[in-house]
Amino acid sequence: MVGKQVSRTERVEETRRRLLDSANALFYEGGIRATGVEALAEEAGVTKMTLYSHFSSKDDLVVAYLERRDRRWRESLERRLDGHDDPKEKLLSVFDAYREWLVSGSMRGCAYVNCAAEFPDREHPAREVVRRHKAGLRRRLFELATEAGCAGPEGLAENLFLLLEGSYVTGALEGDGAVIWRARAVAAELVAASVADGGRCGA
Amino acid sequence: MVGKQVSRTERVEETRRRLLDSANALFYEGGIRATGVEALAEEAGVTKMTLYSHFSSKDDLVVAYLERRDRRWRESLERRLDGHDDPKEKLLSVFDAYREWLVSGSMRGCAYVNCAAEFPDREHPAREVVRRHKAGLRRRLFELATEAGCAGPEGLAENLFLLLEGSYVTGALEGDGAVIWRARAVAAELVAASVADGGRCGA
DNA sequence: ATTTAACAATACTGGTCGGTATAGTCAACC
DNA sequence: GGTTGACTATACCGACCAGTATTGTTAAAT
Numbered sequence: 001m002v003g004k005q006v007s008r009t010e011r012v013e014e015t016r017r018r019l020l021d022s023a024n025a026l027f028y029e030g031g032i033r034a035t036g037v038e039a040l041a042e043e044a045g046v047t048k049m050t051l052y053s054h055f056s057s058k059d060d061l062v063v064a065y066l067e068r069r070d071r072r073w074r075e076s077l078e079r080r081l082d083g084h085d086d087p088k089e090k091l092l093s094v095f096d097a098y099r100e101w102l103v104s105g106s107m108r109g110c111a112y113v114n115c116a117a118e119f120p121d122r123e124h125p126a127r128e129v130v131r132r133h134k135a136g137l138r139r140r141l142f143e144l145a146t147e148a149g150c151a152g153p154e155g156l157a158e159n160l161f162l163l164l165e166g167s168y169v170t171g172a173l174e175g176d177g178a179v180i181w182r183a184r185a186v187a188a189e190l191v192a193a194s195v196a197d198g199g200r201c202g203a
Numbered sequence: 204m205v206g207k208q209v210s211r212t213e214r215v216e217e218t219r220r221r222l223l224d225s226a227n228a229l230f231y232e233g234g235i236r237a238t239g240v241e242a243l244a245e246e247a248g249v250t251k252m253t254l255y256s257h258f259s260s261k262d263d264l265v266v267a268y269l270e271r272r273d274r275r276w277r278e279s280l281e282r283r284l285d286g287h288d289d290p291k292e293k294l295l296s297v298f299d300a301y302r303e304w305l306v307s308g309s310m311r312g313c314a315y316v317n318c319a320a321e322f323p324d325r326e327h328p329a330r331e332v333v334r335r336h337k338a339g340l341r342r343r344l345f346e347l348a349t350e351a352g353c354a355g356p357e358g359l360a361e362n363l364f365l366l367l368e369g370s371y372v373t374g375a376l377e378g379d380g381a382v383i384w385r386a387r388a389v390a391a392e393l394v395a396a397s398v399a400d401g402g403r404c405g406a
Numbered sequence: 407a408t409t410t411a412a413c414a415a416t417a418c419t420g421g422t423c424g425g426t427a428t429a430g431t432c433a434a435c436c
Numbered sequence: 437g438g439t440t441g442a443c444t445a446t447a448c449c450g451a452c453c454a455g456t457a458t459t460g461t462t463a464a465a466t
Contacts, residue, residue, distance in 0.1 A: 005434085006433090006434085007434070007435090008433090008434055008435075008440095008441075008442075011433095011434085011442070011443090012441095012442070015442080015443085029323060030323055031236075031320065031321060031322075031323055033234075033236050033237065033321075034236065034321075034323075036422075036423065036424080037423085037424060037425080038422090038423085038424090046443075046444085047443075047444055047445070047446090048424090048425080048426095049426085049427095049443080049444075049445085050442075050443060050444080052424095052425070052426085053442075053443085057424080057425080058424065058425090108323060109319070109320070112376075113316065113320065113372055113376070114320035115320075116312070116375070116376055117234065117312070117316065117317035117320035117321060118234060118236075118237075118320060118321060119234075120232060120233055120234055120237075120311060122378065130376065131376075131377075134373075134376060155385075158382075158385060159385070159386075159389050161369070161373070162366055162369035162370050162373060162382070162385070162386050162389070163365055163366065163369055164369065165368070165369035165370075165372050165373055166364070166365035166366055166367065166368035166369025166370070166372070167365050167368075167369070169316055169368050169369070169372055170337075170364070170365060170368055172319070173315075173316070173319055173333065173334075173337060174334075175325065179361075179365070182358075182361060182362070182365070183362075183365050186362050186365070186393070189396075190389070193392075208464085209463095209464085210464075210465090211410095211411075211412075211463085211464055211465070214412070214413090214463095214464085215411095215412070218412080218413085239452075239453065239454080240453085240454060240455080241452090241453085241454090249413075249414085250413075250414055250415070250416090251454090251455080251456095252413080252414075252415085252416095252456085252457095253412075253413060253414080255454095255455070255456085256412075256413080260454080260455080261454065261455090
């Protein structure tokens with residue numbers, strides 16, 4: 001019946017984690033601009049003052065939210081990739097990961113595309129996170145395409161990237177992740193062509 | 204030196220047009236939520252009261268803005284299509300139209316995707332316009348694919364749709380429309396394959 | 407020439423926003 | 437066991453928001 005001793009830093013980290021959890025839920029589902037700091041704090045079970053003792057401003061929290069979401073997405077993707085041996089399957093399983101990521105959430109689409117829609121200013125700190133996220137995905141696709149022995153891996157990676165973006169956005173708009181399967185099928189054709197004919201396909 | 208006589212209905216239509224012009228500029232460039240009705244009215248050179256005599260609410264204006272933008276996009280697209288005879292070129296020129304539409308504006312991306320990002324509620328009246336817009340593009344692609352004699356025109360149209368969405372979003376994020384050319388190149392491969400092998404490509 | 411209606415000008419409502427100030431509570435820490 | 441600091445509670449700030457009410461003014465319509 002004795003409550004476990006909790007250190008101060010543990011408490012701080014726990015509070016910060018809850019705040020970021022709330023940000024992830026409310027910012028993603030309801031939009032960033034539409035979500036007030038008051039609602040954020042309440043969802044996290046803390047007061048606004050506590051929020052501002054962890055983050056210097058709402059923008060600061062927005063950046064932290066996007067960065068953590070990016071980190072979690074990468075981890076989720078890598079776990080998925082680890083489940084495959086064939087490099088071509090790995091490459092295509094990115095589509096499966098995206099579909100599951102979309103369907104398992106509230107189907108609000110790409111947090112980074114949404115963020116760009118809400119913050120037109122390209123110099124906004126959040127937009128830098130958006131660029132990093134997209135660059136990260138592109139790089140990973142390029143690595144996977146290279147490992148799969150695809151000819152013209154940059155071009156192929158770029159084409160797969162476009163299919164991912166298009167199907168993710170569309171899936172979100174319609175509330176149906178099935179369209180990502182279609183994109184995957186097209187991607188499979190592109191990958192096959194890239195292996196077969198020396199990368200003539202759009203490279 | 205005699206000012207031209209202007210009828211009352213002409214004046215009303217002119218005012219409404221200016222309001223919609225302002226909405227098109229400010230909503231698109233700065234985002235809908237971030238743009239206040241006061242700023243809208245000022246940009247149009249009228250007062251807020253006048254705005255509310257033309258539109259019953261901001262949402263009402265948002266819907267009108269999206270609908271007019273959709274109408275104009277369709278007209279612009281059809282003009283582009285009329286410049287081509289070969290049905291396969293017509294199909295691919297949709298990509299050119301999209302690229303020019305993106306580059307000629309303020310590179311803020313798809314107004315409908317942005318709208319969906321700003322209004323999470325799928326029942327919001329603006330979201331209905333978004334659905335109509337996307338459905339319209341899909342239908343047109345299907346018609347063009349059919350006219351081009353592509354096998355499996357529904358599947359091909361869907362694939363081209365995904366490439367358009369992906370490249371348009373990406374072009375907007377990066378502020379560079381060139382990526383749409385890449386999507387066009389992939390689309391050309393898909394179209395060629397669809398004509399050649401009876402629609403095996405992702406259909 | 408009178409009526410009518412689209413407009414300007416302005417002030418206002420009630421609400422929400424991001425962010426701050428102040429005072430007090432409680433448990434980990436040394 | 438006293439000190440520290442993470443936290444609560446609450447009130448507040450100025451700014452902005454969507455939308456309304458009121459009172460002109462002007463020019464087309466009749």
